[in-house]
Amino acid sequence: MAAPPEALVERVLAGDPRAIARAISVVEDAGSTDPAGAALVGVLHPHSGRAYVVGVTGVPGGGKSTLVDQLIATVRAAGQRVAVLAVDPTSPFSGGAVLGDRVRMNRHAGDSGVFVRSMATRGHLGGLARTTGDAVLVLDAAGFDVVLIETVGVGQDEVEVAQTADATVVVLVPGTGDDVQAMKAGIMEIADVFVANKADREGIDRLVQSIEAALSLQPAAEGAWTPPVLKTEATTGAGVAQLWDTLGRFRDRSEALRAERRHARSLTRVRALAGELLFARLEQALPAGAFEQAAADVAARRRDPYRAARDLAGQLV
DSSP: OOOOOHHHHHHHHTTOHHHHHHHHHHHHHOOTTOHHHHHHHHHHGGGOSOSEEEEEEESTTSOHHHHHHHHHHHHHHTTOOEEEEEEEOBOTTTSSBSSOTTTTTGGGTTOTTEEEEEEEOTTOTTSSOTTHHHHHHHHHHTTOSEEEEEOOOOSGGGGGGGGTOSEEEEEEOTTTTHHHHTTSHHHHHHOSEEEEOOTTSTTHHHHHHHHHHHHHTSOOOTTOOOOOEEEOBTTTTBTHHHHHHHHHHHHHHOHHHHHHHHHHHHHHHHHHHHHHHHHHHHHHHSOTTHHHHHHHHHHTTSSOHHHHHHHHHGGGO
């Protein structure tokens, strides 16, 4: 496997924003069988592992982007460097992110301690781009203290953010049925902190009560972290400092949990990559049109889908 350009690696490690953007493009465009992305990740990986990765998710229209914008200002006021990965919907025409890199956070564009990048979901149902983890690694190696991942906001499928972040913030707002959404098991289980945003709206107290009531029904080990429910007004910044303080307390208290999550994240990533590589080998081993023929057999009821898949996979043995 060819080594990545030495100059690119050195510039990424030095925090050069142009090099960081280029490196993210390399890992974003490279597939699991592309040596360019794999080589770059291989060189940068030993330099990563220090950044605090925070996922911000929730339903569309909850004010996540505005909240992230306020978090950037709060983190910078504390003297830390912060990067943002905004995972946006995929354009059906170009395959790229629909929303631009700095449309929502352009007030930080001139700050060398802030890096904002949009990534397309590329049709991935969970809302996270397949290469988001690799992009986080690039930013981590580049020396950012905090990496914020803002997800596209497609509802309960956003549970995948918890597999990438050290801490997960779930943003809900009153008046959109979020009291019901918060009851759903997936959302309840991924949140380390709940944010009831747009606290000036009617129904905010009812939303907070609904979340707290649902939390009270969740089994919890003695001394375990109970996700707090915080009120914020992202447009004014009210409550954002408290949110960041809470995330700091979670990080300090949950180092063992953080290590456990990183192990689970690594296991998931290795399994996924191994699966992609095996599938690539299978495609190379099969004659042209093998998948199409199997699909035709299944559609015509000549074979069931399990048998067709076994027949295909068996050709790797």
